[in-house]
Amino acid sequence: MPSSALQKIRTPDGAVFGNLKMLVSIVISNYNYEQFLRQAIDSALNQSYSNIQVVVVDDASTDGSRDIIDEYDNIEKCLLGSNLGQNRALNEGFRLARGEIVIFLDSDDFLTPDAVALHVERLRANPKASKSQGYLRVVDGDGNPGSATIPRKFFPPGDYKELTLARGIGALPHTFTSGNAWSSWFLDQVMPLPDDVHDSAPDGCLNSVSTLYGPIEVVEAVVCYYRIHGENRSVQRFEANNLRGVLRRAADMREYLAATARKLGYSIEIGSWHRHMRSWRDQVMARSVFLIDGQTASPKFRDFVLAPFVSGRTGLAKALVLSAALFIVWVLPRSLALPFCARMIGYESTDAALIGHFGFGAATSIPSSKGIKPGDQTPRES
Secondary structure (H helix, E strand, O other), X not given: OXXXXXXXXXXXXXXXXXXXXXXXXXXXXXXXXXXXXXXXXXXXXXXXXXXXXXXXXXXXXXXXXXXXXXXXXXOEEEEOOOOOOHHHHHHHHHHHOXXXXXEEEEOOOEEXXXXXXXXXXXXXXXXXXXXXXXXXXXXXXXXXXXXXXXXXXXXXXXXXXXXXXXXXXXXXXXXXXXXXXXXXXXXXXXXXXXXXXXXXXXXXXXXXXXXXXXXXEEEEEEEEEEEOOHHHHHHHOOOHHHHHHHHHHHHHHHHHHHHHHHHOOOOOOHHHHHHHHOOHHHHHHHHHHHHHHOOOOOOOHHHHHHHHHHOOOOOHHHHHHHHHHHHHHHHOOHHHHHHHHHHHOOOOOHHHHHHOOOOOOOOOOOOHHHOOOOOOOOOEEO
8 A cells, every 4th residue: 555645646636746756657467478578678667767666467478478577676576376367467566556657558569768757747737637648659560660650649638527428438539558647546546447347448448437537638749659460460350259359348348437437426328328439430340240140230220321420529521421331331242341341440451440449549520619629740759
């Protein structure tokens, strides 16, 4: 448990964090990624910001990961005796984290040298923020960067609680696990993550509820490199099981968000959530699963074709084009419809598939009440 002094820092009600140099905990969860693990650890240790704690949680790897972990004497180690999955690995890592800010770094990703400093700058300026989020640069298995970022563009920093309550998950673009820096006072209220959450959804669950606890800060720079490689590329294949996994992930995120909102005393409009959460991409994925296996129920025609209009995130001209494309998908024979579906939701391009789903993708518009629109500039490398 944190000391009384640290406990005081880990609350959002103080105006500033004071003159203390904030401790940042970087929790690296690993399972059988020996080929990437060293680069992840080194990127955490070699930050321009010096006051860091690095915790490595190994989820019972069967490769040479533990030999690599043993090489380091300046990290804290949590070696699990059996494979518990990502949720519980993150829970164990957070239990050891002492920092006012916590970054969960996937062991196949690696941070930019100034990532921690940039996050600290944002959260020191706004201690009531539940998190700071920065861009991920997509790289290949060898670490060679591409042009894609996750997401394509954030909404500006701000308070998005009402928007989240109105629209549910996907209300605004978030980044993946390694691009977030969480205020510990927020994590203290939501951790540990429940065991029944889909193992690919912990970052989505934290993202979805973060806006209920405080505003979001944004680093307008790349803070981490997100690696696409053989082991994680398979989940992007256009297959029924993978599509079901994406839809299951979204369902778990919805349930977690709804339960958290109720716990905090907020009333939620489930009907409105369904209109906004069942985006046209969701509809295409559900239709694709039906076309692939012939057993899973298909979306209704009306919901399918009109999805671009009810999501609230698509301009009228684009919605008309998308609706026409969805109508074509509906009437095409299976052999032609499936390739069309794959292309629409980005499975012809790994980058597009990654940045298109469930609130991680590009923002087509910011709610008019905000009165602003995202810019088109490419995030700088930090």
